[in-house]
Amino acid sequence: MTNGFKVIGISVRTTNKDGQAMQDLGKLWGQFFAENIFEKIPHKVSEEIYAIYTDYKSDYTEEYTTIIGVPVTSLDEIPEGMTGREFEAEQFRKFIAKGAMPAAVGNTWMEIWQRDKELNRKYTYDYEVYGAKSRQGDHSEVDIFIATK
Template sequence: MNTLKKEGFYVVGISIRTTNENGQAMQDIPKLWQKFMSDNLIDKVTNRLEDSTYAVYTDYESDHTKPYTMILGYKVSDIENVPLGFVGKEIETANYQKYVAKGDLTKNAVVEEWIKIWESDLKRTYVSDFEVYGEKAQNPTDGEAEIYINVK
C-alpha cells in the first residue's frame, strides 16, 4: 500500500455520533444512510463541487473502539453557509492509505474492508478518515468505494 498526500477539503452533510462497541455502529450507520438517501439531500447542498458521496469518520474519542462522528455528505467549496440540520467539517491536508471496497456496497463489502483495516498494523492518526462513493459506486450491489485512512 502506498501513502498518498490528499489536499484538504470541506464536507457538508448529516451526521451521527456512534461507536463500534457492542455493534452500535452497525445499527446507526445504516439508519443514517437511509435518511441520507430518502431525504434527497443532494438538492439541499448547493455549493457542492462534485456529486460523489463522502462518508467521513472524525472526532474520534481515541481509536476505532471508542465513539466517533460519521458525516454523510458532499465535498463543497466552503462551509460558510451550512444548511439548517446539516454539519460542515474541514478535512485537513494529510497522508492517507487508500483501500478499495468491491462488491455489494449495500451489504458487507465496505464493512469487510474496514475489518481488514482495523486488524492491520497501520499507524493511524484518528483525525479524519473517509470513503468516497463516486462513479464506480453507481451500481451499489456491484460497485466500488474508495476508503482513505489518515496515517502518521
C-alpha cells in the same frame, strides 16, 4: 498527501461496540436518501458522496462521529439541521472495497481494523468516497482513505 476539503452533510456520534454503528449508520444513510440531502447541499464540488469518520475518542474501539455529505467549495451556507466541516490535508493509505455494497465496505473495514497497529493510523479523520463506481451492483467499488502518521 491528500488535499484537504470542505464538506456539508448530516452527522451522528456512534461507536462500533455491540453493532451500534451498523444501526446508526444505516439510519444516517436512510435519512440522507429519504430527505434528499444531496439536493439540498449548496456549492457542491462533485456528484460524489463522502462518508467521513472523525472526532475519534481514541481509536476504532471508542466513540467517533460520522458525517455523510458532499464536498463543497464554501461553508458560507449550511442548511438547517446539517453540519459543515473543513478537513486539513493529511497523509492517507488508500483501500478499495470491491463487491456488493454495503457488505464490501464492511469487510474492508474489518481488514483495516485487524491491521490497525501495522497501518500506524493517525485517527484525525478517515473517509469513503462513493462515486459512479459505487452503484454497480456486485461489481461496485468504494475508495476508503485511512489517515496515517
